[in-house]
Amino acid sequence: MKIKRIVANIDTPDIAAAKVFYHDVLGLDLLMDHGWIATYGSDESMSIQISFASQGGSDTPTPDLSIEVDELEACYKKMTDAGFEVVYGPVDEPWGVRRFFVRDPFGRLVNILAHLS
Secondary structure (H helix, E strand, O other): OOOOOOOOOOOOOOHHHHHHHHHHHOOOEEEEEOOOOEEEEOOOOOOOOOOOOOOOOOOOOOOOEEEEOOOHHHHHHHHHHOOOOEEEEEEEOOOOEEEEEEEOOOOOEEEEEEEOO
């Protein structure tokens, strides 16, 4: 058996609220929309991963999602310009990433990160 995809499902009565955060700011494509569910993603090859954690590292809360981006500072600016609440960082972590935590429209804690070169 081969795992082909892992999808995070976030329960919300306001599916349209995801558009600004996940599509407009992060640039994910709308892959599916049935009215009761909207799926954002990318046709680019992405790694399949699932993590289990007792904390978020550096004694932070465990984030609900982690999203790796290629330009962290640009993403940070888009998030703050759009009015999303940044609750940690940006900070360079000792394990080789630069990251910040932000609350999505549903209150989920999202870890936005880029690997340091």
